[in-house]
Amino acid sequence: MRVILFILCILLCTSCWDARQLRDITVVKASAIDVSEEGHIILSVASLVAASDQRSAAIQIESAIDHSERGARLELESRYSESIDFSKLRTLFVSNKVAENDIYPYLDAYYRSPRGALASKLVIVDGLASQIINIQPTDRPHTSELVADMVHAGEQQTLIPITNIQLVCPFFFDDGSDALIPVVKLENGKPVLNAVAIFNNKQMSGTLNLRESKLILLMKGAKQSRALLVNQVNDSNEGENIENFISYKVEKAKSSLKVDVDPSADKVTARVNTKLEINVLEFPHDKLTEPGVIKDLEELLTQQLTDEALEVFKKLQEANCDALGVGKRVFAFHPSYYEQKSWKERYPSITIEPSIQVEIVRHGVLD
Amino acid sequence: MSISQNHFISPNQLLFFIIQTQIGIAILQLPIDMFKIVKWEGWIAVIISGFCLQLLALSYLFIVSRWPQPSFFTLTKKGLGNIIGNIVNFLYFVYFIIVGTHILTLYYETISVWLFPETPKLFILLLIVIAAVYLVQEDLQLIARFYGIVSILLILIIVVQLTSYSAAQPLNLLPLGLNSPLDYIKASTLSIQSMLGFEIVLFLYPYLKGEYKKIKLMTVFAIGITTTIYVFTIISSYLFFSPDEILLIPHPVLYMLKAFTSSFVDRLDLLFISVWIVSVSTSFMTYLFLASLYVKNTLPIKRRKPAVPFVALIMLIVAMQYESNLEIEAFGDFMHMISPIFFLLLPLILGIAVFIRAPKKEAMS
Numbered sequence: 001m002r003v004i005l006f007i008l009c010i011l012l013c014t015s016c017w018d019a020r021q022l023r024d025i026t027v028v029k030a031s032a033i034d035v036s037e038e039g040h041i042i043l044s045v046a047s048l049v050a051a052s053d054q055r056s057a058a059i060q061i062e063s064a065i066d067h068s069e070r071g072a073r074l075e076l077e078s079r080y081s082e083s084i085d086f087s088k089l090r091t092l093f094v095s096n097k098v099a100e101n102d103i104y105p106y107l108d109a110y111y112r113s114p115r116g117a118l119a120s121k122l123v124i125v126d127g128l129a130s131q132i133i134n135i136q137p138t139d140r141p142h143t144s145e146l147v148a149d150m151v152h153a154g155e156q157q158t159l160i161p162i163t164n165i166q167l168v169c170p171f172f173f174d175d176g177s178d179a180l181i182p183v184v185k186l187e188n189g190k191p192v193l194n195a196v197a198i199f200n201n202k203q204m205s206g207t208l209n210l211r212e213s214k215l216i217l218l219m220k221g222a223k224q225s226r227a228l229l230v231n232q233v234n235d236s237n238e239g240e241n242i243e244n245f246i247s248y249k250v251e252k253a254k255s256s257l258k259v260d261v262d263p264s265a266d267k268v269t270a271r272v273n274t275k276l277e278i279n280v281l282e283f284p285h286d287k288l289t290e291p292g293v294i295k296d297l298e299e300l301l302t303q304q305l306t307d308e309a310l311e312v313f314k315k316l317q318e319a320n321c322d323a324l325g326v327g328k329r330v331f332a333f334h335p336s337y338y339e340q341k342s343w344k345e346r347y348p349s350i351t352i353e354p355s356i357q358v359e360i361v362r363h364g365v366l367d
Numbered sequence: 368m369s370i371s372q373n374h375f376i377s378p379n380q381l382l383f384f385i386i387q388t389q390i391g392i393a394i395l396q397l398p399i400d401m402f403k404i405v406k407w408e409g410w411i412a413v414i415i416s417g418f419c420l421q422l423l424a425l426s427y428l429f430i431v432s433r434w435p436q437p438s439f440f441t442l443t444k445k446g447l448g449n450i451i452g453n454i455v456n457f458l459y460f461v462y463f464i465i466v467g468t469h470i471l472t473l474y475y476e477t478i479s480v481w482l483f484p485e486t487p488k489l490f491i492l493l494l495i496v497i498a499a500v501y502l503v504q505e506d507l508q509l510i511a512r513f514y515g516i517v518s519i520l521l522i523l524i525i526v527v528q529l530t531s532y533s534a535a536q537p538l539n540l541l542p543l544g545l546n547s548p549l550d551y552i553k554a555s556t557l558s559i560q561s562m563l564g565f566e567i568v569l570f571l572y573p574y575l576k577g578e579y580k581k582i583k584l585m586t587v588f589a590i591g592i593t594t595t596i597y598v599f600t601i602i603s604s605y606l607f608f609s610p611d612e613i614l615l616i617p618h619p620v621l622y623m624l625k626a627f628t629s630s631f632v633d634r635l636d637l638l639f640i641s642v643w644i645v646s647v648s649t650s651f652m653t654y655l656f657l658a659s660l661y662v663k664n665t666l667p668i669k670r671r672k673p674a675v676p677f678v679a680l681i682m683l684i685v686a687m688q689y690e691s692n693l694e695i696e697a698f699g700d701f702m703h704m705i706s707p708i709f710f711l712l713l714p715l716i717l718g719i720a721v722f723i724r725a726p727k728k729e730a731m732s
Contacts, residue, residue: 005497005501008493017483017486017490018482018483018484018485114480114481114482114484116625118625119625119626165626166626167534169608169612170607170608170609170612171609173609173615174609174611177536177609325536328536328538328539331538331542332538332541332542333541333542335542
């Protein structure tokens with residue numbers, strides 16, 4: 001009996017049906033989604049081709065046009081000698097044209113497949129997504145690696161939120177909070193991280209530059225390992241002089257969001273209070289031990305950052321992007337008020353009062 | 368009737384027995400099933416049903432301890448008379464077959480979607496059935512020990528889910544109190560279905576060796592642990608997905624693990640499935656054991672072990688008939704419909720009958 005069992009186990013547990021041999025599949029590292037004039041989807045993929053010499057890996061890039069993402073994949077299958085496999089995808093590029101329309105249907109195939117690589121980076125491309133795929137960088141096997149590393153570095157610097165294909169999904173289905181997704185642009189033949197796309201539900205409705213996105217991230221309390229900022233603190237005649245600038249690093253960011261709802265006046269007020277403890281990295285003026293200087297600087301920075309934050313929220317409200325998730329809070333604590341009217345209609349006209357308090361806690365080894 | 372030494376299990380082993388039987392298939396689908404009825408307050412419904420189960424299980428113990436019998440099947444005959452008792456016993460046998468089959472079909476559905484789309488159904492089912500037959504042919508004590516060992520894996524089920532907390536959104540759990548009391552009742556009855564397995568105390572009682580007090584305590588404790596694990600699982604997936612998103616995802620627990628990758632584990636969801644398969648097999652094994660127990664008590668062979676492969680074969684053949692998701696769902700609905708008869712109605716009738724016939728607690732006759 002045991003012998004029979006043993007043999008049976010050996011036969012059954014090899015899972016040879018679902019074995020996927022590396023030699024039978026083409027591993028896609030990056031895919032790019034564009035949309036044609038007729039509204040068809042243009043899917044471009046870059047996959048690694050095992051080269052005869054181990055040092056260089058060749059890249060095969062193909063693209064296909066079809067009505068749907070999967071259809072385009074089928075189309076692509078005919079151009080490869082193996083079946084294509086998306087489970088090791090590193091970066092997914094989506095053109096801003098696609099995102100401005102409605103991004104979700106194009107991502108459905110990635111969400112639906114059990115082997116979909118949901119942890120891969122999702123990047124919006126300002127322009128044609130396929131162009132980014134077609135670049136052949138000199139220092140890395142492929143742009144997908146380059147951009148994935150770039151996005152990762154950007155996350156570390158608090159330039160962009162930490163996202164991947166799955167982590168942005170909850171925002172698509174939630175009226176009370178919206179997604180921020182990094183944008184890459186081609187400049188002089190190289191991909192550059194240059195903005196953050198702001199979304200209105202499933203549609204991209206604008207962009208924030210990296211400084212603005214850094215501020216919104218700090219106000220969300222989502223500081224990553226480093227956050228550096230530069231401000232102009234002197235208005236002497238030679239405006240662009242180096243002496244007029246202060247560079248500093250945020251050591252600690254604490255943020256609180258308070259939402260007041262007045263149903264009778266139909267008024268929502270969101271107060272964002274952010275406290276930043278900063279470490280001065282560069283300030284040619286020195287004299288940072290004099291209490292007066294420090295206090296003036298702190299006040300100035302507080303004033304400047306708060307003004308900037310106001311601008312950021314103006315932009316966000318124009319784009320109807322609830323990046324802070326004010327709506328979620330209103331729904332959580334005032335459900336009946338929230339249900340009266342769609343939050344998307346309300347959000348552009350609510351009052352958001354940001355305040356960013358700056359405190360200098362360190363200033364390097366110089367005074 | 369003498370029962371040899373390794374037929375007995377201790378109250379501690381009963382604890383693992385109950386937990387491992389309860390935790391199984393449902394853990395993957397519970398979050399969405401609850402969400403459909405009471406939105407993000409699903410965990411409240413689970414806590415309510417957890418309490419109900421405690422009461423139910425304690426009343427079971429009360430019934431079976433009043434009139435100790437060599438097995439539950441003889442108790443039904445004594446309590447309800449021979450003819451009705453036999454019918455009830457047979458119904459229970461059919462019920463075990465149905466639950467076992469239900470476990471197999473859902474297990475296959477999950478595995479084929481997530482892991483092995485190409486592997487033939489028969490082999491996926493055989494994997495679990497062969498292992499179950501192999502173990503259930505052993506003595507009860509051995510089965511209980513196995514359950515005890517694999518209970519360590521439950522820690523993994525919790526730890527793996529902790530990864531999703533880096534993207535948790537606590538506001539998803541608010542606002543509270545938007546549902547009507549009727550909805551809570553509906554959701555609670557449904558979540559009782561996913562905690563089936565507590566009814567085994569009815570059948571295991573004759574094999575228990577230990578103080579009655581301790582048996583009660585361990586039963587309560589076991590159901591408490593199951594409830595806690597379920598509540599934790601539900602809350603984790605509600606924190607991770609936004610409300611409207613979760614409705615699209617039949618297996619939220621697995622799905623949320625796909626969003627995370629680390630250098631040494633590429634796919635946490637597969638790790639979770641591997642652990643979950645063990646929990647599913649233990650649930651299946653329990654029902655296989657109970658069905659074979661019926662055979663032993665009813666057919667003239669008087670031995671349990673030879674019956675195991677045949678009972679397993681019946682379950683396997685029935686499970687092979689259900690192919691599409693819709694059929695499997697219909698089968699599951701059918702099971703949900705009839706199961707209250709077995710964990711509520713019949714024990715209640717039996718309890719009344721026993722109470723009438725044996726007003727005083729009797730010793731082993």
